[in-house]
Amino acid sequence: MIAKxxxxxxxxxxxxxxxxxxxxxxxxxxxxxxxxxxxxxxxATEERIxxxxxxxxxxxxxxxxxxxxxxxxxxxxxxxxxxxxxxxxDLLGExxxxxxxxxxxxxxxxxxxxxxxxxxSALHRxxxxxxAVTWGTLTLAALPEFVIGIALVTLFATSVxxxxxxxxxxxPGQQVWEIPTQLILPTLTLALVVxxxxxxxxRATMAEVMDSGFVEMARLKGVPERRVILRHAVPHAIGxxxxxxxxxxxxxxxxxxxVEYLFRYPGIGQALIDAVTYRDxxxxxxxxxxxxxxxxxxxxLADIVGIxxxxxxxxxx
Amino acid sequence: MSTASTAASSSAxxxxxxxxxxxxxxxxxxxxxxxxxxxxxxxxxxxxxxxxVGESGSGKTTAGLACLGHFRAGLRYHSGEITLYSRDTxxxxxDAASREAAGSGVxxxxxxxxxLRALRGSRIAYIxxxxxxxxxxxxxxxxxxxxxxxxxxxxxxAQERAARVRQVLEDVGLPSTDxxxxxxxxxxxxxxxxxIGIAMAFAMTPDVLILDEPTTGLDVSTQSHVLDTIxxxxxxxxxxxxxxxxxxxxxxxxxxxxxxxxxxxxxEEGPVGQVLAAPEHPYTRKLLEAVPDLAxxxxxxxxxxxxxxxxxxxxxxxxxxxxxxxVSAEPxxxxxxxxxxxxxxxxxxxxxxxxxxxxxxxxxxTMVLGESGSGKTTxxxxxxxxxxxxxGSVTLRGRELAASTRKRTNDDRQAIQYVFQSPYSSLNPRxxxxxxxxxxxxxxxxxxxxxxxxxxxxxxxxxxxxxxxxDRRPGDLSGGERQRAAVARALxxxxxxxxxxxxxxxxxxxVQASIIALLNQLRAERGLALLxxxxxxxxxxxxxxxxxxxxxxxxxxxxxxxxxxxxxxxxYTRRLLADVPTL
Numbered sequence: 001m002i003a004k005x006x007x008x009x010x011x012x013x014x015x016x017x018x019x020x021x022x023x024x025x026x027x028x029x030x031x032x033x034x035x036x037x038x039x040x041x042x043x044a045t046e047e048r049i050x051x052x053x054x055x056x057x058x059x060x061x062x063x064x065x066x067x068x069x070x071x072x073x074x075x076x077x078x079x080x081x082x083x084x085x086x087x088x089x090d091l092l093g094e095x096x097x098x099x100x101x102x103x104x105x106x107x108x109x110x111x112x113x114x115x116x117x118x119x120x121s122a123l124h125r126x127x128x129x130x131x132a133v134t135w136g137t138l139t140l141a142a143l144p145e146f147v148i149g150i151a152l153v154t155l156f157a158t159s160v161x162x163x164x165x166x167x168x169x170x171x172p173g174q175q176v177w178e179i180p181t182q183l184i185l186p187t188l189t190l191a192l193v194v195x196x197x198x199x200x201x202x203r204a205t206m207a208e209v210m211d212s213g214f215v216e217m218a219r220l221k222g223v224p225e226r227r228v229i230l231r232h233a234v235p236h237a238i239g240x241x242x243x244x245x246x247x248x249x250x251x252x253x254x255x256x257x258x259v260e261y262l263f264r265y266p267g268i269g270q271a272l273i274d275a276v277t278y279r280d281x282x283x284x285x286x287x288x289x290x291x292x293x294x295x296x297x298x299x300x301l302a303d304i305v306g307i308x309x310x311x312x313x314x315x316x317x
Numbered sequence: 318m319s320t321a322s323t324a325a326s327s328s329a330x331x332x333x334x335x336x337x338x339x340x341x342x343x344x345x346x347x348x349x350x351x352x353x354x355x356x357x358x359x360x361x362x363x364x365x366x367x368x369x370v371g372e373s374g375s376g377k378t379t380a381g382l383a384c385l386g387h388f389r390a391g392l393r394y395h396s397g398e399i400t401l402y403s404r405d406t407x408x409x410x411x412d413a414a415s416r417e418a419a420g421s422g423v424x425x426x427x428x429x430x431x432x433l434r435a436l437r438g439s440r441i442a443y444i445x446x447x448x449x450x451x452x453x454x455x456x457x458x459x460x461x462x463x464x465x466x467x468x469x470x471x472x473x474x475a476q477e478r479a480a481r482v483r484q485v486l487e488d489v490g491l492p493s494t495d496x497x498x499x500x501x502x503x504x505x506x507x508x509x510x511x512x513i514g515i516a517m518a519f520a521m522t523p524d525v526l527i528l529d530e531p532t533t534g535l536d537v538s539t540q541s542h543v544l545d546t547i548x549x550x551x552x553x554x555x556x557x558x559x560x561x562x563x564x565x566x567x568x569x570x571x572x573x574x575x576x577x578x579x580x581x582x583x584x585e586e587g588p589v590g591q592v593l594a595a596p597e598h599p600y601t602r603k604l605l606e607a608v609p610d611l612a613x614x615x616x617x618x619x620x621x622x623x624x625x626x627x628x629x630x631x632x633x634x635x636x637x638x639x640x641x642x643x644v645s646a647e648p649x650x651x652x653x654x655x656x657x658x659x660x661x662x663x664x665x666x667x668x669x670x671x672x673x674x675x676x677x678x679x680x681x682x683t684m685v686l687g688e689s690g691s692g693k694t695t696x697x698x699x700x701x702x703x704x705x706x707x708x709g710s711v712t713l714r715g716r717e718l719a720a721s722t723r724k725r726t727n728d729d730r731q732a733i734q735y736v737f738q739s740p741y742s743s744l745n746p747r748x749x750x751x752x753x754x755x756x757x758x759x760x761x762x763x764x765x766x767x768x769x770x771x772x773x774x775x776x777x778x779x780x781x782x783x784x785x786x787x788d789r790r791p792g793d794l795s796g797g798e799r800q801r802a803a804v805a806r807a808l809x810x811x812x813x814x815x816x817x818x819x820x821x822x823x824x825x826x827x828v829q830a831s832i833i834a835l836l837n838q839l840r841a842e843r844g845l846a847l848l849x850x851x852x853x854x855x856x857x858x859x860x861x862x863x864x865x866x867x868x869x870x871x872x873x874x875x876x877x878x879x880x881x882x883x884x885x886x887x888x889y890t891r892r893l894l895a896d897v898p899t900l
Contacts, residue, residue: 211390213450220385220445221465221517222438225430235455311455311501 002307009303013296020292021073025066028281034058038082038279056080073289079282083275088286092271096290098176099260099267103252105183106190111245114195118202118241119234125207133203137196145255149189149262156185167264176266186263193255194248201244205237212236239309246302253294335363336402337557338384338441338525339422343397345379345388353379353392354581361525361557366548368572368589369561370604372825373796376581377561381527384559385441386425386433399425403440403524439469441525442518444547446533448510452502458513459498462486465520485516488553489546507689508539512546519550526551526558532567536688536852541896544571563825565608566855569593570898577601607830609855611882611897652715654679654846655700655733655814660709662695662870669695670707671870675863677814680840682847684861684878686854686893692870697816697850701735713813727761734807738819740799744791744806750777751787754806761810776805779842780835797828801835808839815839816848821856833859854893857882866890 036052037044053059056079057068072079078088121133140148157166165182177183209215210233218232219225260269268287275283307313338361345354354376361367371377379392388394402422428436437443445451453461459482465471466478483493489512491497502510511531518526528547532540548571551558560572568575569589576586577598585598596602655677662670669692677683687693698704700711705721712718713732719725734757737743744753754773758764764772774784780801791799800820807815817836821829833856839845849860857864857878864881866874866889873887885891 213445213447214453216387216389217443217445217451218453218464220382220387220437220443221468222434222436223464223468224434227468232453232456309455312503 005307005313006304009300013300016296017289017293020296021070021289022066024285024288024292025069028285029062031279031281036082039080039085069285078286081275081280081283083278083280083283088282091283092268092286092290094175095266095268095271098265099256099269101177102183102186102190102256102260102265102267103249105187106194106252107249109187110191110195110198110248113191114198114245115202115241117195118199119206119229119237121199121203122206122210123229130203133199137199140192141196141200145189145193145258146262148192149185149259152185152189152192153262168266182263186259186265189259189262190252190255194252197248198241198245202237202241205240206233209233209236235309239306242302242305242309243299246298250295250298253291335557337361337363338402338559339398339400340380340384341398341400343380343383343399343426344395345376345383346393346395348391348393352395352581354383356397357578357581357583359559359576359583359586361559363524363557364552364555365574366551366558366560366572368568368575369559369578370563370565370568370575371578372563372604372827374580375578377578378529380578381529381559381561382443384425384525384527385437385443386428387437394426397426401425401436401440401525435469438465438518438523439521440523441527442521442523444511444514444518444526444528444531446530448507448514448531449502452510452513454502456502457499458502458505459486459495459500461502462498462513462517462520465517469521471521481520485520488519488550489513489516490542491516506539507535508542511535511539511543515543515546515550519554519556522554523556526556527561528558529561530563533562533564537854537893537896538688541898544898547571564898565593565604565826566610566898577604604827607827609826609830609833609853609859610899611855611858611894652712653677654681654714655848656710656712657696657700658710658712660696660699660707660711662692662699662704662707669870670699672709673867673870673872675865675872675875677846677848679813679846680844681863682836682840682849682861683863683865684857685848685850685865685867686852686857687850687867688852690869691867693850693852693867694818696867697735697818697848700814700848701733701816702730703735727763731757731761731810732813733816734810734812734814735816736800736803736807736818736820739823740791740796740803740820741823743803744799746791749788749790750782750794750802753791754802754809757806757810772809773805776809777802779808779839780805795828796824797831800824800828800832804832804835804839811843812845814846814848816850818850819852822851822853829856836860854897855899866893 034049034053036049036056036058040048040052050059057065060068069079076089078092080086081088081091084091117133121130124130143151153166154160156164164184165179166185168176168182168186169179215228215233218228223232256265256267257269257272259265260267261273264270268290271283272287274280275287338359340357340359342356342358343354344352344356346352357376357380359367359369359380369377369381379389382389383394384399386399400422423432423436425433425436425441452458456464462482462485463478466481471481472478482498486493486497491509491512502513505513514531531547532543535543544567547558547560550556560568562568572589574587575589575592577584577592577600579598579600585592585596585601592601593605596605653676657673657675660670660673661668673692673696675683685693685696695704699707702711702718702720702722702725705723707720710717713729718729722730744750751770751773754776755769758769758772770787774787777784777786782798782801782805786794786798786802791802794802800823803820804815815836821832824832836847836849837860840847847860849856861878864875864878865872866881866885866887868887868889874881874885874890881890882894885894
């Protein structure tokens with residue numbers, strides 16, 4: 001039954017990704033400029049351009065090109081970068097890994113810490129600690145990510161303390177995570193951006209659950225408070241919170257653009273900005289699809305968590 | 318206090334009477350110091366059920382929960398003592414309860430958190446009002462029972478606990494199979510859920526049981542099953558029980574003694590027979606008068622509600638002969654007012670209504686009686702056009718109505734008005750009563766905006782709220798006042814038919830009595846026809862002159878009230894009548 005429900009969501013996800021691919025492709029078609037001309041530069045002869053257009057399938061109809069492109073996606077062929085002239089995969093391979101490392105670190109910090117603070121805040125509702133958390137989260141939520149990033153840089157890298165690197169070094173042949181200290185500030189920035197929403201949502205759902213009849217009943221059964229919270233209350237809060245966590249994690253995929261730019265972090269965000277600057281259509285398409293895929297996958301995971309956390313949904317199908 | 322303490326000391330030496338829990342001068346306040354309970358004294362004896370009666374807000378639940386040392390958010394213990402005299406002191410050597418119990422009992426109100434926790438669920442158990450809310454929806458029912466045994470360390474090992482779970486399930490008349498234990502709460506019916514709650518409470522064979530309106534929200538027949546279970550379990554295990562309820566009829570059926578609470582004070586206490594037969598306090602008498610009875614000997618009056626709002630107009634209360642066709646129906650010169658013919662409704666493959674027929678004359682009141690799931694609400698929603706994909710026809714004055722309210726004409730919509738079950742959710746909390754009541758007038762668009770206020774004020778007067786309520790918001794109103802406002806909203810467009818969907822089931826008996834009296838009066842004044850949908854058969858003679866008994870979407874019995882109640886033709890009706898608790 002659960003498998004069937006998950007399969008259904010999976011099919012919907014695939015459909016959404018296909019729809020996104022159409023939109024992305026159509027949008028990039030509207031961009032001015034000819035990739036072949038962009039690759040070969042100003043001095044290219046007409047014959048060479050025609051030859052490259054044929055090679056890149058640019059002489060075919062847009063529908064044909066869409067399906068060729070789509071078919072390429074399935075075998076990992078994202079096309080040719082007009083900036084480097086090489087395959088997009090070569091350009092993005094390392095950057096995707098670097099971005100994923102950054103996002104994963106941020107998620108691994110933000111989710112557990114956010115949930116824990118949210119629960120703590122809900123259990124101390126109305127007390128000073130809770131009010132402090134509320135003010136803190138509101139302030140953080142009001143700050144754009146680059147402000148948080150700049151503040152952190154000022155605090156830890158330039159003006160106050162000089163203990164952490166302000167920008168990322170990526171000498172050729174060396175992976176970014178081989179110098180762990182340079183991951184700290186970007187990770188912290190991303191975590192601080194998503195954490196207030198997770199805290200607030202967890203606090204709200206948890207507070208509601210703690211007021212419910214079954215939590216009171218559990219206490220009146222003599223269940224120890226720790227067990228009341230972990231066994232009776234938290235499972236009910238997880239479902240709704242998973243959705244918010246998913247949206248936040250998905251946001252990370254887009255949020256890395258600004259943060260990577262700020263810290264000169266060699267991830268897909270950087271690549272996207274470069275690609276837009278150089279009109280590198282194929283790279284823009286590829287990154288858009290990747291970010292969309294992250295959104296879809298993360299939301300799918302949240303749906304699955306929601307289904308698993310709610311027996312009613314589980315047996316309803 | 319002196320009587321209580323001497324009784325308490327005697328229980329240490331003798332066994333009869335077996336005082337189990339003594340509450341002395343309990344005072345509870347809100348966090349800002351307002352006193353909620355003004356010194357309540359209660360004694361619970363072994364094997365005896367004490368009924369604690371009072372209206373919502375009288376503090377009966379607060380008193381009940383205090384027995385477990387629990388005070389809800391916003392409330393605080395002030396003074397007084399609750400002492401528990403536990404029974405098997407040897408079995409519970411690990412308990413804080415038993416260490417002291419050997420002496421003079423445990424003072425619950427002085428225990429620390431950990432000692433209280435050990436007491437709850439093992440020595441003092443609680444059965445809550447709404448099983449659907451109090452069972453954890455994400456934990457299997459068997460496990461929820463086992464949890465009580467686990468946290469209180471029942472038996473020597475897991476096998477013993479598993480055996481105990483099976484045993485209590487059988488005790489409350491539920492299957493004890495593993496399959497059943499692995500079910501989720503939502504896979505059980507309301508009655509089964511409540512019996513899981515009872516099994517949970519009895520799992521540790523407690524000394525004291527606090528039952529907080531455990532049958533509210535259950536059907537009459539389910540209710541009688543649950544009451545039977547409670548009765549046998551109480552006498553079987555020799556438990557001292559506190560049965561909190563607003564229903565005096567229930568107390569008469571179940572309890573040995575009864576205590577009546579009014580606004581945080583205990584106003585009367587004594588053996589059930591004595592209190593119900595010869596109530597001393599005026600409030601007890603008021604409560605008794607408000608209880609509807611099947612025989613219809615009493616009249617439910619506006620004065621049944623003690624906290625009735627000051628009358629805005631005359632101040633005189635008009636008493637209307639309840640039921641019995643006191644209202645003269647118009648001579649039948651034309652087609653009947655409302656005819657429902659062969660009404661059918663399916664939800665997917667589920668048949669909810671299977672060919673329902675009845676008709677309604679002006680000034681007539683028909684009670685649609687049925688338990689939850691009988692299709693009675695579906696029926697009333699079809700009549701009102703809130704459900705639009707039914708089959709069959711609803712005819713008003715000989716003209717067939719469109720299925721959906723959207724497609725009905727303005728006049729048709731105004732002719733049939735609907736009052737919802739819960740006045741707590743049917744009024745928009747952000748709008749003043751006047752604004753809410755103006756909406757139907759705005760929609761009909763017949764009156765210029767200036768005159769609307771006058772009509773709304775008139776409607777407020779006619780439901781005995783008074784025009785001062787125009788600018789108040791639902792949050793300031795009591796349940797009864799809200800329901801009056803909801804009735805007034807249905808009246809502003811001068812309907813012919815009022816569909817009342819369980820409109821008194823969320824209200825206290827005395828408030829119910831005043832609403833019933835109000836409806837009867839409106840019926841007399843305006844020739845209003847009522848479709849009174851309810852599960853409460855005892856109201857029949859008070860409100861209706863015809864009854865339609867609905868069971869699983871089929872009308873099994875119908876006719877004039879006297880005929881159906883005295884000579885029911887269907888088994889189902891007979892069973893319903895047999896299950897009714899009476900004073």
